[in-house]
Amino acid sequence: xxxxxxxxxxxxxxxxxxxxxxxxxxxxxxxxxxxxxxxxxxxxxxxxxxxxxxxxxxxxxxxxxxxxxxxxxxxxxxxxxxxxxxxxxxxxxxxxxxxxxxxxxxxxxxxxxxxxxxxxxxxxxxxxxxxxxxx
Numbered sequence: 001x002x003x004x005x006x007x008x009x010x011x012x013x014x015x016x017x018x019x020x021x022x023x024x025x026x027x028x029x030x031x032x033x034x035x036x037x038x039x040x041x042x043x044x045x046x047x048x049x050x051x052x053x054x055x056x057x058x059x060x061x062x063x064x065x066x067x068x069x070x071x072x073x074x075x076x077x078x079x080x081x082x083x084x085x086x087x088x089x090x091x092x093x094x095x096x097x098x099x100x101x102x103x104x105x106x107x108x109x110x111x112x113x114x115x116x117x118x119x120x121x122x123x124x125x126x127x128x129x130x131x132x133x134x135x
Contacts, residue, residue: 005031005065013074026076028134030127031069033081035116037062042113048081078130082123083116093117 009029016027038046039054052063069077086093093115099105 006061006068009065009068009072009075013072017074026074028078028131029069029072029075030078030080030130031066032127033062033066033079034059035081035083037066037081040110040113042110076134078134080126080130082126083118085120085123086117087120091120 009031012027012029020027035046036059037052037055038050039052039056041054052066055063066079066081069075069079071077084093085091086097096105096107
């Protein structure tokens with residue numbers, strides 16, 4: 001089975017439509033996207049309702065998938081856009097922290113940006129609260 005975002009949504013939607021009895025409440029579907037859908041803007045703050053027109057090519061498909069999730073007729077869709085996760089030793093940001101001990105940090109991209117960081121435990125709590133809210 002293709003587990004990419006669009007294929008997974010279609011598979012769950014199709015299966016849900018065939019196995020659930022008519023009249024049962026919609027099945028909840030939580031999609032984890034990310035703040036990179038807003039692209040790189042070093043002058044303005046970005047909010048969840050902000051434009052996704054500058055999404056990088058590698059994830060340019062995500063804004064449409066987000067809309068497909070929240071507007072789905074079969075599933076009760078929720079989209080959570082996470083920032084750069086850190087904590088528990090596994091993240092891109094851990095590379096920065098480990099370099100800090102040496103006194104010199106090098107990172108890809110154009111200098112001068114900032115990152116929206118979120119601890120993995122906070123992300124877990126967010127997903128738990130979302131799941132509880134829709135149940």
